[in-house]
Amino acid sequence: MTKRDFFRLLIKIFTLYAVIISIFTLFPQLFLWNQIFDTVTSGLIFIGSILLLVAFSILLVKYTDHIINFLKLDKGFDEETIILGNLNNEAIFKIAIILIGGFMIVENVPKLLMDILNEFKFRTANQYIQGHDVDYFWFGVNFLNVIVGYLLVTNCKPIAKFLDKK
Numbered sequence: 001m002t003k004r005d006f007f008r009l010l011i012k013i014f015t016l017y018a019v020i021i022s023i024f025t026l027f028p029q030l031f032l033w034n035q036i037f038d039t040v041t042s043g044l045i046f047i048g049s050i051l052l053l054v055a056f057s058i059l060l061v062k063y064t065d066h067i068i069n070f071l072k073l074d075k076g077f078d079e080e081t082i083i084l085g086n087l088n089n090e091a092i093f094k095i096a097i098i099l100i101g102g103f104m105i106v107e108n109v110p111k112l113l114m115d116i117l118n119e120f121k122f123r124t125a126n127q128y129i130q131g132h133d134v135d136y137f138w139f140g141v142n143f144l145n146v147i148v149g150y151l152l153v154t155n156c157k158p159i160a161k162f163l164d165k166k
Contacts, residue, residue: 016163101149
């Protein structure tokens with residue numbers, strides 16, 4: 001694998017990670033902003049955020065070689081190739097997708113379990129628990145993050161094949 005191929009791979013993995021994290025952290029936060037701002041302002045912020053995310057993703061994927069040239073990422077190495085053993089691009093994408101999905105699962109399962117435990121305590125308590133507010137929105141977001149993380153881990157091969165297209 002050449003240095004340029006390695007940095008192309010890293011930029012695509014970073015783009016995938018940024019898009020997934022943005023979808024599952026930024027967008028739920030923007031839905032909550034709808035309560036703070038009026039609907040026109042929150043709609044403009046939401047549409048602007050989506051357009052910025054799409055533009056950022058297209059910029060990183062389409063113009064990868066320009067980014068590598070501009071930042072001179074492939075300069076200053078002693079050798080032209082990087083040896084990663086038997087790993088090809090698809091295998092590296094699989095590892096990255098499994099790591100991203102695993103991070104999503106590991107980050108959100110404790111939150112989900114805590115929400116379930118708190119809801120169970122609230123429902124079974126004979127008296128009102130002061131300061132306990134049921135937040136079903138974040139419960140749903142955490143549940144969705146766990147499901148998407150699981151789907152990323154279990155379907156890493158087709159996703160890696162899709163990302164490995166040139």
